[in-house]
Amino acid sequence: MKIDIRNVTHNYDVEVLHDLTFKLDGYTSVAIIGISGSGKSTLLRLMSGLETPTNGDIYIDDQHVLEPDYKKHIGFIFQHHNLFPHLSLEENITLVLEKTRGIDPVKAKETAHKYLSLLHLEDQVYKKPKNVSGGQAQRASIARALSVNPSTIFMDEPTASLDPILTFEVLSAVQELRGLGKNFVFVTHVLSFVRDFADYVIFMHDGKITEHGTPEILDHPKNQAFKDFMMKVK
Ligand SMILES: Nc1ncnc2c1ncn2[C@@H]1O[C@H](COP(=O)(O)OP(=O)(O)O)[C@@H](O)[C@H]1O
Numbered sequence: 382m383k384i385d386i387r388n389v390t391h392n393y394d395v396e397v398l399h400d401l402t403f404k405l406d407g408y409t410s411v412a413i414i415g416i417s418g419s420g421k422s423t424l425l426r427l428m429s430g431l432e433t434p435t436n437g438d439i440y441i442d443d444q445h446v447l448e449p450d451y452k453k454h455i456g457f458i459f460q461h462h463n464l465f466p467h468l469s470l471e472e473n474i475t476l477v478l479e480k481t482r483g484i485d486p487v488k489a490k491e492t493a494h495k496y497l498s499l500l501h502l503e504d505q506v507y508k509k510p511k512n513v514s515g516g517q518a519q520r521a522s523i524a525r526a527l528s529v530n531p532s533t534i535f536m537d538e539p540t541a542s543l544d545p546i547l548t549f550e551v552l553s554a555v556q557e558l559r560g561l562g563k564n565f566v567f568v569t570h571v572l573s574f575v576r577d578f579a580d581y582v583i584f585m586h587d588g589k590i591t592e593h594g595t596p597e598i599l600d601h602p603k604n605q606a607f608k609d610f611m612m613k614v615k
Pocket residue numbers: 393394397415416417418419420421422423424
């Protein structure tokens with residue numbers, strides 16, 4: 382994928398991203414790491430077009446992220462699954478396909494089953510979110526995001542609310558998606574997953590990208606903030 386971030390600043394009550402300029406081409410699975418408050422979620426939301434930067438522009442695969450068409454090509458996975466509680470896992474997907482993509486009910490059902498199976502949920506399709514585990518619900522969110530065939534999936538700490546076993550279950554399922562030809566940009570604190578799944582790593586500190594490179598940078602952090610981070614999370 383291509384990432385092209387040009388002079389992006391972002392303010393809430395204070396400036397939290399400081400004149401970010403960053404270009405990347407040729408990687409498919411990009412991890413964003415850094416301590417809490419460093420600006421990872423803000424950057425992810427800006428890259429996915431969910432929020433508008435105070436200044437600057439972001440292009441993903443040569444498309445400006447604020448073009449209306451862009452959102453059709455991406456999926457976003459949040460910390461907590463955001464499935465509709467009153468619908469089954471299957472209906473969570475068919476609803477989106479029918480209402481937002483105009484897909485007919487038979488095809489929508491077929492697609493829902495295909496992606497739920499891909500995430501190993503074939504025996505859970507008729508259950509409501511409250512009747513499956515947190516890991517299964519999060520996998521269903523991933524299935525739903527994939528069902529519209531996006532080119533890029535953004536994930537913001539997708540396992541933050543899960544225990545270690547469920548975290549493993551979700552992250553293993555994500556790793557199996559490698560062959561789908563999708564791009565992933567994700568924030569996580571699970572460094573083993575970064576090592577296994579990312580082909581590029583961005584370290585953020587205090588609203589800036591201060592170090593980046595292939596996952597080997599995890600073994601040789603250069604700047605002090607990255608060294609401190611690696612000491613703490615290991
Ligand atoms: N909606 C918001 N309103 C005000 N401040 C925010 C909001 N979202 C994030 N921030 C602030 O922006 C900074 C970066 O936050 P965030 O992008 O969430 O960092 P991270 O995901 O790395 O923890 C933090 O200081 C945070 O308090």
